[in-house]
Amino acid sequence: MVHHHQRCLVNKPYQDLAAVHEVSIMMSILDLAIEEARKNSAERIQRISLEVGERSGVVIDALEFAFEIVIKNSIAEGASLVIHSIPYKGECIACGFQFHCDGFLICSKCGNFGKIISGQELRIVSIEVE
Numbered sequence: 001m002v003h004h005h006q007r008c009l010v011n012k013p014y015q016d017l018a019a020v021h022e023v024s025i026m027m028s029i030l031d032l033a034i035e036e037a038r039k040n041s042a043e044r045i046q047r048i049s050l051e052v053g054e055r056s057g058v059v060i061d062a063l064e065f066a067f068e069i070v071i072k073n074s075i076a077e078g079a080s081l082v083i084h085s086i087p088y089k090g091e092c093i094a095c096g097f098q099f100h101c102d103g104f105l106i107c108s109k110c111g112n113f114g115k116i117i118s119g120q121e122l123r124i125v126s127i128e129v130e
């Protein structure tokens, strides 16, 4: 696993090292997708759809780039990747107001603290196979 991903980096000197995180995430996602495809006796994966929160710590561009690398020579080669971005939202612990966060979890209505209700997810929504 790790060996494969290091080899990709060496072969592609133009790649930003910041993408290493996304490459390892994408490899895990692809592993899961292949496992699911096999369970369903599918021969090819055509499309993988993900939900990626604004605060998941993942850079979407890097994830898309990583996808193109990891699908090579797999049953997902040529597949498309669909990413749904999920907004980073909080809910005020005092008044219950739901708001979009810009880094601070502070209610834009009453100024109290909020708790995170979305934006940290990173999950597979669907895998289309044939």
Ligand SMILES: [Zn+2]
Binding pocket: 092, 093, 094, 095, 096, 097, 107, 108, 109, 110, 111, 112
């Ligand atoms: Zn509030």
